[in-house]
Amino acid sequence: MxxxxxxxxxxxxxxxxxxxxxxxxxxxxxxxxxxxxxxxxxxxxxxxxxxxxxxxxxxxxxxxxxxxxxxxxxxxxxRQPRSQAAVLELHDIRIEVEALGLAYHYERLKRLKRRSNAEDRALLGLSAAGSLLWIEGLHFAGERPFALEQRLINLSAVPEARDEEFSEIAAGPWLIGRVPWSEAEHRIRAMAADESVADALDIDPGAPCLVVERRTWSAEHPVTHVRFVYPAESHTLVARFTPSQG
Amino acid sequence: MxxxxxxxxxxxxxxxxxxxxxxxxxxxxxxxxxxxxxxxxxxxxxxxxxxxxxxxxxxxxxxxxxxxxxxxxxxxxxRQPRSQAAVLELHDIRIEVEALGLAYHYERLKRLKRRSNAEDRALLGLSAAGSLLWIEGLHFAGERPFALEQRLINLSAVPEARDEEFSEIAAGPWLIGRVPWSEAEHRIRAMAADESVADALDIDPGAPCLVVERRTWSAEHPVTHVRFVYPAESHTLVARFTPSQG
DNA sequence: CGTTTCAATATGTATATACATAATCGCCGT
DNA sequence: ACGGCGATTATGTATATACATATTGAAACG
Known part of the structure; x- marks a missing residue:
């Protein structure tokens, strides 16, 4: 049969x-x-x-x-084992900047509340539609732009964010104080600056940038997706490894 | 039928x-x-x-x-970031390439034995002078250059490397089979391709590249410093984190 | 006009089957 | 005892099929 x-x-x-x-x-x-x-x-x-x-x-x-x-x-x-596991800290840009002995400040560029589209859901790892917050801001080291931040916040997971302007405080520190995160995923790559990025960071279009994207979950719920764009000169990530067992 | x-x-x-x-x-x-x-x-x-x-x-x-x-x-x-999903492991480029279904091969470009200069010692973290091996090679995915490798090997730590040509096998796999490493440090950044890098990778000068540098120690002895240069499109690093206690 | 329902569609995962290929085991003849 | 050869075995790769599931778009409905 x-x-x-x-x-x-x-x-x-x-x-x-x-x-x-x-x-x-x-x-x-x-x-x-x-x-x-x-x-x-x-x-x-x-x-x-x-x-x-x-x-x-x-x-x-x-x-x-x-x-x-x-x-x-x-x-x-x-097979004979390979090793793995990374330790790379959740970086707080303020601390990075101040470690360089420069004055830090943050400036919000855009803030928009809207319903999620397919791309948003792919970035956040959401299955159903819902409303979210889109925020763009600039981190400064002294007078120079240090990093551009583009962020999605899932309002179903963090409804309190609906009333926040994020004009003075960056969303990162705000979220950390409020939402306990249980997991995060980083994607790191290089990219050429497009028009709008170059404009924001005050560099030439086509200049190389380091892009760090982070997705954060809290108890299985996607919380936020954030993309940091650094001019190539301004940033190097450092990670240390030790082999996991043998 | x-x-x-x-x-x-x-x-x-x-x-x-x-x-x-x-x-x-x-x-x-x-x-x-x-x-x-x-x-x-x-x-x-x-x-x-x-x-x-x-x-x-x-x-x-x-x-x-x-x-x-x-x-x-x-x-x-x-997908947006052309990536492969290998976690920031001790990355073996052959495995990355073959996971894409492309043929892998390695080609040695240069091999040079010399005494260490100040820059070498800074990269390796050496205090005293000594002889070392400088190797440059290309990793291919199909017919396309996938990554450029530039490597220093500390011959005081790995004297057997003196007799290896590294013309067919990349130094990474060779070292892994021979030297138990106890610690490694990664530095990750973006860079514009200079003339020689662009030439090797067959991309335009000034094109953005992802640079991953790794320093490896074995029982306190610096073993090797290697720099991988990827064209921006060919690679995304992925790392997952869970918070260390809270 | 918005919402609910439903059918169509593309992917996800499983089955049973068929034959190819590489490596090994054991038999056999010299 | 030894070398060769065929049978056996485990994996490699492909087929055809079946049904589940998620998503979309359009029709039906309040």
């Missing part, structure tokens, strides 16, 4: 995900040491009561990620 | 690989700009004359790598 039983239906994630995380867990916890042969595909097929394709996809992904190594006719093996 | 026609049989790689690399290429070359909707699965199915599963697997992998974003009912789109 050719009926397809869809097994899923558990509250959690997909079977694919479960296999992935189960095996990753065993490897990262050390339960399966490097060199250990993990069960054959057909054994996992039995264990998870699923097809070989499903197991195969999960194992292929682990192989691509470098966690395991696959050998025909022999099976799949736990 | 239920016969399965195996189409493969071309001298090159698999169909999966071909789809992956075709699309990666179009995106990295800029032919498909951010926001552009790439063809629907069923269209690619026709173009490559294959099943939806095959296309789906390739697109899913690109989504995981961060190159595209998939939206139900709407299609798949080129």
């Amino acid at each position: 050719s009926t397809v039983e869809t097994v899923d239906a558990d509250g959690g994630g997909s079977l694919h995900q479960r296999i992935l995380s189960d095996i990753s867990e065993k490897i990262l916890s050390g339960a399966w040491a490097p060199g250990h042969r993990i069960p054959f595909e057909h054994e996992l097929t039995t264990e998870y009561n699923c097809s070989r394709m499903t197991v195969n996809k999960a194992l292929s992904q682990l192989a691509k990620a470098g966690l395991i190594e696959r050998r025909r006719r022999s099976g799949s093996f736990v | 239920s016969t399965v026609e195996t189409v493969d049989a071309d001298g090159g790689g698999s169909l999966h690989q071909r789809i992956l690399s075709d699309i990666s290429e179009k995106i990295l070359s800029g032919a498909w700009a951010p926001g552009h909707r790439i063809p629907f699965e069923h269209e690619l199915t026709t173009e490559y004359n294959c099943s939806r599963m095959t296309v789906n697997k390739a697109l899913s992998q690109l989504a995981k790598a961060g190159l595209i974003e998939r939206r139900r009912r709407s299609g798949s789109f080129v």
Whole structure:
């Protein structure tokens, strides 16, 4: 018979995900040491009561990620470990500037309340529409622009922000004092300044800039997405690493 | 009829690989700009004359790598920051490139043994003079330069490197297999490409680049200082954080 | 006029199947 | 004892199919 039983239906994630995380867990916890042969595909097929394709996809992904190594006719093996983990502080621009011995001040450029569009939702990681706050501001070191800030605030998560003008105080410090964040993600890249950025930062269009974008969650709720644009000369990020176990 | 026609049989790689690399290429070359909707699965199915599963697997992998974003009912789109989703790990460029479905290869440009000068010692954090190795090489994604590597190796800490040519293997993987590192420091910034960098990476002078510098120690001894220069489009760093206690 | 409902559509995930390919094991003949 | 060769086995890659799910756009409704 050719009926397809869809097994899923558990509250959690997909079977694919479960296999992935189960095996990753065993490897990262050390339960399966490097060199250990993990069960054959057909054994996992039995264990998870699923097809070989499903197991195969999960194992292929682990192989691509470098966690395991696959050998025909022999099976799949736990690879020698790589290290990871970063420590890079949530940077407060005021502190950075003052550490340079310069006077800090902040200036709001724009403030706009509106309903979220698809792009906003992608940036914030929102699933449903809702209202949000869009804020643009400039951080100064002495008389020179130091960084441009462009920020989205999810008003469903932080309704109090609706009444804030953010004309004197930057949204970052304001949020930190109010919303306990549980997680953040940074994306760091280089970019050429476009017209409006160049104008705000008082640099030439096309000049290289460092862009740091941060998304913050509080208990699973997206809170804010902020983009800092620094002229290339004004900023270097520093991060220190130590290898995680062996 | 239920016969399965195996189409493969071309001298090159698999169909999966071909789809992956075709699309990666179009995106990295800029032919498909951010926001552009790439063809629907069923269209690619026709173009490559294959099943939806095959296309789906390739697109899913690109989504995981961060190159595209998939939206139900709407299609798949080129993402804003051309990125790959590897966390700011000890980044192995080969793995990054291969995750995009592109062929990786490395090419050594220069190799020089010399006594350290003041600048070298500053970069490595050395107090006394000594001999070191200066290596410059290019990492390729397909035919396109992906990153320029400039490296100093402290020969007092790694004397075995004296006899290595590093013409085929990059120094990174070589060192990892040999020297247990205990600490590393990263500096990240943006920079305009100068003449020589632009020439090596095949971009315009003045184009924005992301620069990642890493200094590595092994038991208090400086081992190596390496600088990776990425064209702005080819790379985004991603880092995740959770607050250290509260 | 706004809202609710519903069908169409594209992706997400799973199944069963088929055949290719690489590596290994064991048999066999010299 | 040794070298070669074929059978076995595990993974690699593709097909066709089935149904779930999210989102959009248009029709129906109050």
